[in-house]
Amino acid sequence: MYFHWRNTYFLSEGENDGGCQSESDSTEEVEARREMVTSPVVNTYPLSSYTFGTKEPKMEKDTSVADRLARMKVNYMKEGMRTSVEAILLVQEHNHPHILLLQIGNTFCKLPGGRLKPGENEIEGLKRKLSSKLAANSLALQPDWQIGECVAIWWRPNFETIMYPYCPPHITKPKECKKLFIVHLSEREYFAVPKNLKLLAVPLFELYDNVQRYGPVISTIPQQLSRFQFNMMTV
Numbered sequence: 001m002y003f004h005w006r007n008t009y010f011l012s013e014g015e016n017d018g019g020c021q022s023e024s025d026s027t028e029e030v031e032a033r034r035e036m037v038t039s040p041v042v043n044t045y046p047l048s049s050y051t052f053g054t055k056e057p058k059m060e061k062d063t064s065v066a067d068r069l070a071r072m073k074v075n076y077m078k079e080g081m082r083t084s085v086e087a088i089l090l091v092q093e094h095n096h097p098h099i100l101l102l103q104i105g106n107t108f109c110k111l112p113g114g115r116l117k118p119g120e121n122e123i124e125g126l127k128r129k130l131s132s133k134l135a136a137n138s139l140a141l142q143p144d145w146q147i148g149e150c151v152a153i154w155w156r157p158n159f160e161t162i163m164y165p166y167c168p169p170h171i172t173k174p175k176e177c178k179k180l181f182i183v184h185l186s187e188r189e190y191f192a193v194p195k196n197l198k199l200l201a202v203p204l205f206e207l208y209d210n211v212q213r214y215g216p217v218i219s220t221i222p223q224q225l226s227r228f229q230f231n232m233m234t235v
Helices: 027-036 065-079 122-134 211-219
Strands: 002-005 008-011 041-044 051-055 082-093 096-104 108-110 113-115 146-156 176-184 190-194 197-203 229-232
Touching: 041 082, 041 176, 065 082, 082 122, 082 146, 082 197, 082 229, 108 211, 113 122, 122 146, 122 176, 122 190, 190 197
Parallel strands: 041 229, 051 190, 082 176
Antiparallel strands: 002 008, 082 096, 082 113, 096 108, 096 197, 146 176
C-alpha cells in the first residue's frame, strides 16, 4: 500500500521494500549481498605516463550554437534522431582522478566523441571518433581504445541547448540521444591533439557541480563515477 503526493510515492508504515537487512538474515546472506554490490574497478595511470603530440587542425563544422542547432535540424529531417557517443578518459594526478577534455578556444570544453553515422555500432563509432580526435595518423601509434560500460544517457527533447538525463514523458520524438562511456586507457599511450584544440586533464573536484563552467553533462560526471573504485596505478 502506498500514498501518492506530488508525484512522490511513499510506502505506508509496516511495509518492507526489501532494501533493509532483516534480523533473520544470516551472515552468509549478508556477505552474498555485499558481493553483489561490489564496485566496478577502473585502473587510472599517471598523466606523466602518456605522451602528447599535435596533428593538423580539426575545424568545427559550426561557428555558433545557433548554427549547430540549425544543422542538427537539417540532419534530423534527413536521418531522424541524432545519436552521439562521448568518452570519459581517466588519468590520475596526486592520487586523484582527472578527466581528459578537449578545449575549443579559451572557454568551451567537451568530451571527445561525436555523432554516429546512421546504423553505426556505438562501440565502433566511438572508437572511430576517438581516433579522429586524438589518434596519430600513423597506424603504429593508434591507441588501444578499450570501451567500457555506458554510465549516462542524455536526451535533447527539442532543437535547443538543454538536455535531460531522462526523456520527458510528453516527448515522443526526441532530437538527440547522447551516451557517455568509460574508456579504459592502457598504461602508456600516444595522443595527437589537433593544433586548434587543447587537451586538458581536469580533476573530478573541479567538475563537481560546476555547471556554469562545464555545463550539466560534464559537471555531473563525478556523481556518475561515484560507484566506481579507482585504482591509482604507478608506472
